[in-house]
Structures are given as C-alpha cells and as structure tokens.
Amino acid sequence: MQWSAMRWRVVVVFISLVTLIPLSVIFASIGSPDAAIWSHLIDYQLPGILLNTLWLVLGVGSGVFLIGVPLAWLVSVYDFPGRRFFTWALMLPLAMPAYVMAFSQLGLLEFTGPIQTWLRDTYGTSSWVPSARSTGGVIVILTLAFYPYVYLLARNAFSTMGRRALEVGQSLGLSRSQGFWRVALPMARPWIIGGMTLALMETLADFGAVAIFNYDTFTNAIYKAWFSFFSLDTAKQLASLLVTMVFVLVWFEQSARGRRAYTQAGRAAPLPRLRLGGWRAVGATLLAALVFALAFALPVVQLVFWAVSVWVEELNADLAAYVGRSLLLSLMAAALVAAVALLLSYAQRRDKRMTTHAFAKIATLGYAVPGTVLAVGVFVPIAWLDNALIDVFKDWLPEGTTAILKGTLLIMLLAFVARFLAVGHSAIDAAMHRITASQEEAARILGYSGWRLAARLHLPLLTGGILTAMLMVFVDVMKEMPITLMTRPFGWDTLSVRIFNLTAEGQWDRAALPAIAIVLAGLIPVILLSRQKDSA
Amino acid sequence: MKPMLLAAMIAAISGSAFAEEVVIYSSRGEQLIKPILDVYKKETGVDVKLVSDKEGPLMERLRAEGSNTPADILMTVDAGNLWQASNMGLLKAVKSPTLNANIPVHLRDPKNEWFGLSVRARTLFYNTQKVKPGQLSSYEDLADPKWKGKLCLRTSKKVYNQSLVAMFLAEYGPVKTERIVKGWMDNLATDVFPDDTKMLEAIAAGQCEVGIANTYYYGRLMKKTPNLPVGLFWANQNGKGSHVNVSGAGVTRYAKNEKGAVKLLEWLSSAKAQNLYADVDMEYPVNTKVKPAPEVAAWGPFKSSLINVSNAGTRQADAVKLMDRVGYK
Numbered sequence: 001m002q003w004s005a006m007r008w009r010v011v012v013v014f015i016s017l018v019t020l021i022p023l024s025v026i027f028a029s030i031g032s033p034d035a036a037i038w039s040h041l042i043d044y045q046l047p048g049i050l051l052n053t054l055w056l057v058l059g060v061g062s063g064v065f066l067i068g069v070p071l072a073w074l075v076s077v078y079d080f081p082g083r084r085f086f087t088w089a090l091m092l093p094l095a096m097p098a099y100v101m102a103f104s105q106l107g108l109l110e111f112t113g114p115i116q117t118w119l120r121d122t123y124g125t126s127s128w129v130p131s132a133r134s135t136g137g138v139i140v141i142l143t144l145a146f147y148p149y150v151y152l153l154a155r156n157a158f159s160t161m162g163r164r165a166l167e168v169g170q171s172l173g174l175s176r177s178q179g180f181w182r183v184a185l186p187m188a189r190p191w192i193i194g195g196m197t198l199a200l201m202e203t204l205a206d207f208g209a210v211a212i213f214n215y216d217t218f219t220n221a222i223y224k225a226w227f228s229f230f231s232l233d234t235a236k237q238l239a240s241l242l243v244t245m246v247f248v249l250v251w252f253e254q255s256a257r258g259r260r261a262y263t264q265a266g267r268a269a270p271l272p273r274l275r276l277g278g279w280r281a282v283g284a285t286l287l288a289a290l291v292f293a294l295a296f297a298l299p300v301v302q303l304v305f306w307a308v309s310v311w312v313e314e315l316n317a318d319l320a321a322y323v324g325r326s327l328l329l330s331l332m333a334a335a336l337v338a339a340v341a342l343l344l345s346y347a348q349r350r351d352k353r354m355t356t357h358a359f360a361k362i363a364t365l366g367y368a369v370p371g372t373v374l375a376v377g378v379f380v381p382i383a384w385l386d387n388a389l390i391d392v393f394k395d396w397l398p399e400g401t402t403a404i405l406k407g408t409l410l411i412m413l414l415a416f417v418a419r420f421l422a423v424g425h426s427a428i429d430a431a432m433h434r435i436t437a438s439q440e441e442a443a444r445i446l447g448y449s450g451w452r453l454a455a456r457l458h459l460p461l462l463t464g465g466i467l468t469a470m471l472m473v474f475v476d477v478m479k480e481m482p483i484t485l486m487t488r489p490f491g492w493d494t495l496s497v498r499i500f501n502l503t504a505e506g507q508w509d510r511a512a513l514p515a516i517a518i519v520l521a522g523l524i525p526v527i528l529l530s531r532q533k534d535s536a
Numbered sequence: 537m538k539p540m541l542l543a544a545m546i547a548a549i550s551g552s553a554f555a556e557e558v559v560i561y562s563s564r565g566e567q568l569i570k571p572i573l574d575v576y577k578k579e580t581g582v583d584v585k586l587v588s589d590k591e592g593p594l595m596e597r598l599r600a601e602g603s604n605t606p607a608d609i610l611m612t613v614d615a616g617n618l619w620q621a622s623n624m625g626l627l628k629a630v631k632s633p634t635l636n637a638n639i640p641v642h643l644r645d646p647k648n649e650w651f652g653l654s655v656r657a658r659t660l661f662y663n664t665q666k667v668k669p670g671q672l673s674s675y676e677d678l679a680d681p682k683w684k685g686k687l688c689l690r691t692s693k694k695v696y697n698q699s700l701v702a703m704f705l706a707e708y709g710p711v712k713t714e715r716i717v718k719g720w721m722d723n724l725a726t727d728v729f730p731d732d733t734k735m736l737e738a739i740a741a742g743q744c745e746v747g748i749a750n751t752y753y754y755g756r757l758m759k760k761t762p763n764l765p766v767g768l769f770w771a772n773q774n775g776k777g778s779h780v781n782v783s784g785a786g787v788t789r790y791a792k793n794e795k796g797a798v799k800l801l802e803w804l805s806s807a808k809a810q811n812l813y814a815d816v817d818m819e820y821p822v823n824t825k826v827k828p829a830p831e832v833a834a835w836g837p838f839k840s841s842l843i844n845v846s847n848a849g850t851r852q853a854d855a856v857k858l859m860d861r862v863g864y865k
Contacts (some may be wrong), residue, residue, distance in 0.1 A: 044861060
C-alpha cells in the first residue's frame, strides 16, 4: 500500500502507543491469576460491587444527562434572568476534585454536620433524615461533580448547531420544545454521548469519592487486591477487565451511531434566544441556581469555613509555589493533549477504516483506568527503559546516575496524554463532526490541500472545540493526583500533591486551602473561555 | 545575566555532587517530617530529599527502578506496609546497635529490615455523657450485645483496622477473632466511617456511644474543640495491653548512600529527635527513654501489647479475608 494511504493510520497507531504501552503493562498480568485471591473476591466481593457499579453507572449516567442537557439547552436557546452568569458558572463544579466535593458535601449532610445538628437542636431529632451515605447519596454527589462534562459539550453542540436546522423544523410545524426532541437532541448526540462517556469513565475510575461514601465499586476490588492482599497482578487483572468493558461499551455505541452525519445546515449563525417570561423565567433561573448552589456554592462555602481555621498555617510562600507549578503544568498538559487530540481526530477523518478507528479508541482508554494503576503502567516501562539505557551507556554517564527519562517533565506530560486524551478528544472530535464534506470540497476547489487545508478550513472551525478541550484538560490535570505523585520531577510539588500530603494523615481541614486554590485556578480558563464565547 | 545564570547552574550541579545527600521515599505526610529533616540538615549539612506518594505506588516504584533507584530510605506508616516492603525484597537488613538500643524489640522487624520510629496507639473512645469508663474494658467487649446499636467503627479498608484484626489473629487465633469482629458488626450504630475523625465526631454528637480510633486523631480533634464529650479509654489493660502500631522506615536494598541512611535513622530514633518526630503528630516516641508531649502524656500511662508489630504484615491478608466474610465493609 502507498504511503499516502497509510500515513494517517501510522499517525493514529503512533499516538495510541502512549496509551497502549501502559495498558499492555496492565494487561500483561492476565496470564497468571492468583486462584486464592480470585476465589475470595468472587465469593465475598465481586457480586456486591458489580451490582453497586451497575447502579452507579445507571444513576450517574442518567443524572448527568438529565442535568447537563436541559441546562445546556436552556442557556443556549432561551434568555432568562441570570443567564449570562449561569452560562459559565454552571461549568465551575468541574474545577473541584470529586473527592473534595464528596468530603465537603458529606461534611454538611451527615449526622454530625450543621444541618442535622441544627435539626436536633431545634426539633430534638434528626433520625428521619435519610442517610447521605447511601446509593442515592453517592449517585447525587457524583452527578453534581461530573454533569459539567455533558453540560459543556452539549452547550457546544447546541450553540454550533446553526439556526437553519431548527428553522426547518419550525417550518414543518414543530414548536421549540418539539424541535429540541426531534432535531436538536438527535443532532447533538456525539457531544452528549462524549460528555456522558467522560462522566462515566471518571465514575468507573473513581476511588476517592466513593471511598468517602464507603460505597464499594469495582475500583474497591482493585485497591483491595493491591493494598490489602499485596497482589498488584490481581489488581491489574481487575483493571484489565474494567477497561475491556469500557472498550466494548464505547465500541457498541459507535456502531449504533452508524454513518449518520451531524453537520450543521447552513452557516453557524447562533440561534436567536427566546425570551422567557413569567413563571417560566423564574423556573429557569431557580433551576440553574439550584444546581449551581448544590454543585458549587455549598461545597465552596464549606471549604472556606474550614480554611478560615487553618489559613495561618497554610497561607505561605509554598502555597504560591504550588499554585505556580499547578498552573504551568496544567497549561502545558492542556496544550499538548489538545494538539495530540486534534491530530488524532483529523487522522480519523482522513482514514475511516475500522482498524484505524479501533486504535483511536484504544488511545482514549486511559481515562477509564483507576489513576494509581495507570501510574504504575506508565512508570514501569519508563524505569525499564532507563535501566536499559544506563546499562548501555554506563561508561559515559556520571557515577551514580539513576535516571535519564524518569522524573522529567516530558514523561510526566506524556503520562497526562495517556490519561486525558479522552477528555481532549471528545470535545475536538465532536466539533470535527460539524465540518461537512462539501466544505472541504469547496476549499479544495479554491486550491487548498494537505496541511494548508487543515490550517485554513478545519482549525478555524474547530476553535470552540479546541478551547473546550483545553479547559477540561486544564482543570483535570489540576485535580489529578496519582500520576502527578508518581511521575513528577523532583521538587515539582503541586496543589494536588499538597492535598495528598495533608489528607494522607487525615488533615482534611488543612487541605481546604489548597483545594480552594485549585478551584480558583480552575476559574481562570472558565472565565477566559466565556469571554471568548461572548466576543465570538 | 547569562554568565551569572551559568555560574549558578554550575554551582548547583557541583554543589549537589559534593554535599552528602539522602533520598527518602515517604508516604508519611510531608508536613509531619519536613521540619525535623530541616533540623538534621542544619546539624549535619546533609541534604535530605523527600519524595512523597502512597505506599503501594512507592513500592512499585522501588521495584521497577531496581538497582537504579535514587531512594536510600523508605518511610511509611503502619507495620503492615513495612513488612510488605521487606517481603518484596525492597529493603536491606541493617546492623545498628544504636537502633537496637533505642527501639524496643517488638516495634522493629525481627530481620532488622525496618524500624518503628513513632508509636501509634489504637484504643477505645466513648461519649462521656452516655458511658461511664467503668462500663468499658476491652476491644472484644465491644462485641457484647450490650453495645448493640451503640458502636461506631472506621472502614475495614484502612490498614489500621486490618492491622488491629491481624494482631487479634496473632493473639486469639481465627475462631475467636471472627467472633469478635462479627459481634462488632452486629453492634454497629451506623455504616462504618471513612476516617477516625469523622467517627470521633459521631461519638461526640451521640450518633453512637463507643468506638475505636488512633489517639492522635483524638488529640487533634480535642485541640480544636476542647469541649467535646469524648473520652479516651485504654483498652485491654487487664489483658495483653492496648494495640499499638508504628510509623517507621527501612534502608532500601540498593541505597546509594547506605551509611548516610543508617545515620539518619539512628538520629531519628535518638532522644534528641524523637520528640520532634512524634510530637508533631501527637504520637508516642518509640524510644522509651523519651517522654511523650505533655498533651499526649495527659492521657495517662498505659500498658501496650508486646506482640511484635510485624504480625500486622504476616496476617494482614487473613485479617482482610476475615473482615470480608463477616461483612465488615
């Protein structure tokens, strides 16, 4: 086969190696199951946690859909009091690590929290209050933590859909809400599914938040095998199973989607907003305010409350250094992940063969692996390579050299690509779907081809998707813990490393200040993005 | 500007080449260990570098790095973790009369691969408005039906509880241990808690009346809110004594600076350093010649179990299986 026909596939395979190598380390364990541990897990763990995981996936899946999509529709096509504020404010929960949200929400809601304490002081009992540490409670909290993925991507879909499609619907006699069901929702499918996939991958890989609720999911078995039975192999086998399940589900959805097109009809003129009046306007504002309050304002207030008692110990020059490193690292990772995701998505567009597509899917699976397990998957091959290099070049290296690649920023950034490519890819790939074949043809007729075509046609049309991708990766890297801990260059302690150090010995209240710093730093790109949106 | 920068870089590189350096992989919170390492640096001029992460990843890191690890010392909390590191062949036996003299024999590895540096006692706590200390006696007494609906516990996922049950296995054998843990489950007032502090707060709020926690969590909580109606009770004083565990460290198998690592451990166990090391987290010094901090000493003297803490490692898997069997989440 000719190079020109192969090159995009080569690009995809090359990118997928970043994820494929750590995944291979994890899957390599499959050959040697430890029968004693497995039989114990099957007898006492797996039935319960599989059921728990199923409930969580169903609950969080429908939760993020039911909150993310209507809110995105609301701020995209209607006008109501506070809309401009809520448009960007509803993204903010993304900036808060899920385990921090879980810890602070639970701090408010449980028996010893201020609400129940007040109830007891006033009415003598709070026993009728349902326990927050329940299946319902954990579903609600994770939904509040992860709905912004769906909201953000769905809003992108609705705002780039163009008015033509809805107008055609209206001319056929559809009301605006019918237009939502019959036109907008189906046309936003790649975005919504993309957001839901991210939310569910994060749910499946989460350990911190569910552990605070003492809700055992699949990750619990993984960590139990590793930390309690000291069998990393069993942990890897379980993680392999998890990743395989995710791969099958993602593949299934893609095939079901088939060859439908999601391009916009006509120019991407924004929809004229319909002004809501009367109780509808009040209802819209209340709904947005309620979600904002529960998912962001309340936990932040709780964090500030904790921080007030400890800020003297925590507010110092070190904190500024943590903030600086976090910002720099997140920015670099966001740029790199977005660039790689862009290349991947573009290559998929140029080469639509099945195997190319399969490799592209594999490249985005790192998000479904529990972070600590992926960190090991990244570190082991790097350490192996380093050992081999040191062995070969020992005569030239200074005495006592212990590292060449490991502990460098480059490796850390590559590890973030392996982890967060799914996040960047979902936003960019969905935007890529909006570009029509006829647009490409028109550009070709005008004499553009190759890289010039990509630079002049695709890149400008993808700006919104790229910025969304960078925003999501930025805040995700800011929150990320296990890979940061394992691959950071010496001295590169970030805000999340600080939170780890404090919570490692249970000093949650002292962790409030770095947690607030993460939230504030996450605000920066959110505000920049909303500015860019407004001016566009 | 540029020549200055270059000069600074050369100074930095050559500086690190000449000054002695000890690298620690640590899962103990940085804020608890950094202050004391700064003191060491000031006294000796030795540069101590700290890399923090969770125990599991740190051990995998050591294993993957093999002979090219930069780490000289592995420092963790809980004897179970240290035992595991030793079991994986990551540590090296150390012959040090100083360490052996400073650290009681039951608080270090029988093979001398790791050493306890601070003692953490796990004992009973109770709501002072609802329970009289006279009603309390031992861990196993909390399995008695008289505590039905009155007991709070932290999750079995935490290694502290795994070690506690592992020590029961060493002391009582599997049958009696399972009966005790099963009894606890029958007495639970509410779902188990994610951490000790939350559990102590629940006792204070009256959600339950008794529970088991490490003393330093209690110390921290009472320092912040001194009026909480929670009391400390030393468990099993008429038996083998209260359960203790350690935070500790060992020299890595491929340490580049083994001598420096041993010297640092010896210093950490010395009378001079012990208070700094233990007091910062309200733990007990491992060196018996050293008194605990005044606020810790105020909880009174107690008899601690003399079973070697390495049992927390050897029996951890059995303990976890047992807790799974009786439904201790």
